[in-house]
Amino acid sequence: MQKKWWHDKIAYQIYPKSFSDTDGDGIGDLRGIINKLDYLQELGVDILWLSPIFCSPLADQGYDISDYYNIDPRFGTMEDMEELIAKAREKNMYILMDLVVNHCSDEHIWFKEALKDPDGRYGKYFYIEEGKNGNPPCNWRSYFGGSAWEKISGTEKYYFHAFHKKQPDLNWENPEVRQEIYKMINWWLDKGLGGFRIDAIINIKKVLPFKDYAPDREDGMASIKTMLKEAEGIGEFLSEMKRETFEKYDAFTVGEVFDAKEEELPLFFGEDGYFSSIFEFGPALIGKSKDGWYDCKEVTVDKYKDTCFKSQKKAGKVGFWSNIIENHDEPRGVNEFLPEGDLSEAGKKLLAAVYFLQKGIPFIYQGQELGMENTVFHSIEEVDDISTKDEYQVALDAGYSEEEALRIVSKYSRDNARTPFQWSDAENAGFSSGKPWISLNPNYSSINAKEQTGREDSVFHFYRKLIALRKAEEYKEVFVYGEFVPVLPEKENFMAYLRKGQEKTILVAANFQRECVTIKLPVRCKKVLLNNDGEVKVQESAVTFGGYQVLVMEVEQTE
Ligand code: GLC
Numbered sequence: 001m002q003k004k005w006w007h008d009k010i011a012y013q014i015y016p017k018s019f020s021d022t023d024g025d026g027i028g029d030l031r032g033i034i035n036k037l038d039y040l041q042e043l044g045v046d047i048l049w050l051s052p053i054f055c056s057p058l059a060d061q062g063y064d065i066s067d068y069y070n071i072d073p074r075f076g077t078m079e080d081m082e083e084l085i086a087k088a089r090e091k092n093m094y095i096l097m098d099l100v101v102n103h104c105s106d107e108h109i110w111f112k113e114a115l116k117d118p119d120g121r122y123g124k125y126f127y128i129e130e131g132k133n134g135n136p137p138c139n140w141r142s143y144f145g146g147s148a149w150e151k152i153s154g155t156e157k158y159y160f161h162a163f164h165k166k167q168p169d170l171n172w173e174n175p176e177v178r179q180e181i182y183k184m185i186n187w188w189l190d191k192g193l194g195g196f197r198i199d200a201i202i203n204i205k206k207v208l209p210f211k212d213y214a215p216d217r218e219d220g221m222a223s224i225k226t227m228l229k230e231a232e233g234i235g236e237f238l239s240e241m242k243r244e245t246f247e248k249y250d251a252f253t254v255g256e257v258f259d260a261k262e263e264e265l266p267l268f269f270g271e272d273g274y275f276s277s278i279f280e281f282g283p284a285l286i287g288k289s290k291d292g293w294y295d296c297k298e299v300t301v302d303k304y305k306d307t308c309f310k311s312q313k314k315a316g317k318v319g320f321w322s323n324i325i326e327n328h329d330e331p332r333g334v335n336e337f338l339p340e341g342d343l344s345e346a347g348k349k350l351l352a353a354v355y356f357l358q359k360g361i362p363f364i365y366q367g368q369e370l371g372m373e374n375t376v377f378h379s380i381e382e383v384d385d386i387s388t389k390d391e392y393q394v395a396l397d398a399g400y401s402e403e404e405a406l407r408i409v410s411k412y413s414r415d416n417a418r419t420p421f422q423w424s425d426a427e428n429a430g431f432s433s434g435k436p437w438i439s440l441n442p443n444y445s446s447i448n449a450k451e452q453t454g455r456e457d458s459v460f461h462f463y464r465k466l467i468a469l470r471k472a473e474e475y476k477e478v479f480v481y482g483e484f485v486p487v488l489p490e491k492e493n494f495m496a497y498l499r500k501g502q503e504k505t506i507l508v509a510a511n512f513q514r515e516c517v518t519i520k521l522p523v524r525c526k527k528v529l530l531n532n533d534g535e536v537k538v539q540e541s542a543v544t545f546g547g548y549q550v551l552v553m554e555v556e557q558t559e
Pocket residue numbers: 060063064100163199200256328329
């Protein structure tokens with residue numbers, strides 16, 4: 001396999017709106033990120049992915065872009081952005097921006113022009129179709145609820161939006177649109193970006209002409225995912241985009257790709273794949289239901305383990321997943337993957353180790369390194385996120401009471417991860433001197449960066465050690481390129497695997513429960529490299545693990 005500059009990197013996702021606010025408007029900004037580069041360097045991360053900071057009405061928190069060539073004034077200026085890129089480079093860090101090109105904002109000039117003349121040049125930048133007898137052109141349901149078609153007032157025409165109605169889909173079939181997108185990507189890469197995280201990209205290829213699918217809910221509509229399963233030919237767009245942009249800059253790209261078929265993985269992130277990497281969403285999808293959040297099933301440790309093992313097997317020698325336990329669209333990983341009631345620091349560190357040392361590029365979402373947790377919602381009025389509001393309604397429609405619906409959406413709400421970063425126990429958690437745009441998680445007095453950076457056994461320092469271990473000269477090769485081999489996969493509430501490199505073998509073994517357990521391992525320990533909690537009790541190959549203890553060991557090299 002050809003080695004790439006990003007293979008051994010650690011990435012960190014910043015959600016700028018909630019990271020650090022320097023001008024007191026309650027919204028995080030670029031200067032806030034610049035000020036915190038030392039903190040990020042202390043943690044040890046190399047790649048910083050910024051969720052969108054382009055001009056936007058923020059209908060979907062910046063994933064609705066009205067000007068790709070400018071920074072939204074709420075986040076700062078172009079000078080701030082250039083300074084951030086330059087200061088990051090001085091620290092050997094790379095900046096990734098969020099590339100949102102399945103759709104733009106309805107306030108983008110292209111769309112405004114399209115509305116003026118739907119049959120004209122800019123009308124063809126979007127999907128605009130005649131309705132069918134006063135109804136939308138087809139029965140697809142938008143991801144955020146309701147029809148994916150919005151009527152253009154004063155006409156019988158509709159425009160298509162896979163997401164919110166303020167996010168009209170760009171027509172990738174139109175070569176002029178594609179060229180505009182590539183021009184914009186190159187313009188940013190010329191500024192010295194390391195690359196992009198690529199949003200919702202799997203949606204750019206539609207089955208055309210538009211047609212109805214069998215309804216999958218009582219609303220008579222069908223999920224867009226049903227259409228996507230049938231869509232063919234996305235590869236032509238993605239190869240073209242890569243050729244015209246990323247490839248020329250050796251940029252790192254990570255695609256937001258759900259549901260890729262196993263046989264397609266080499267196309268997506270193999271050696272000559274469309275992207276450098278794609279996110280591993282397997283764990284995030286455990287227990288999810290097509291009917292809505294109210295129907296989601298509990299995640300168990302063993303399901304989590306099986307999912308990771310299967311994904312690792314699928315990627316095999318093909319390519320590098322980008323591994324996550326959470327992001328700005330998911331609840332906090334510690335709430336999702338640790339059994340309810342077991343949110344100890346030991347458990348948080350255990351989860352960190354088991355996902356971080358799998359093969360792939362580890363991504364940390366802001367605050368994860370402190371073990372930040374889901375927040376508490378007292379009423380639906382406290383929710384900002386559009387998809388949470390939709391799921392609340394879906395739960396009510398399915399017969400749940402308001403109280404039950406709130407309990408359901410609280411568990412999965414995207415706002416859980418969007419509460420302000422907890423810098424300290426000072427007012428507003430040190431995030432802002434003004435009123436934060438979204439409520440703080442009340443636990444900031446106990447979970448915050450100031451306390452954790454000053455305490456050697458904190459979750460923060462455990463992440464720091466994990467990063468340092470992955471980067472250590474003698475272990476780099478095995479953590480980056482070593483083969484992934486499951487160990488004792490049938491053992492309940494226990495997750496262990498080997499990373500087998502050319503010269504070294506590592507064992508990661510985690511007792512995912514409160515009870516102690518003694519395990520006879522199929523390998524012999526040479527040296528314990530990392531322990532999250534308690535004493536190390538290793539005798540030959542028998543190890544006694546305390547509750548939620550994880551050990552990372554170098555073991556004897558075997559065949
Ligand atoms: C992606 C983003 C999400 C956004 C959606 C539409 O899934 O991660 O936050 O709402 O795309 O752009």
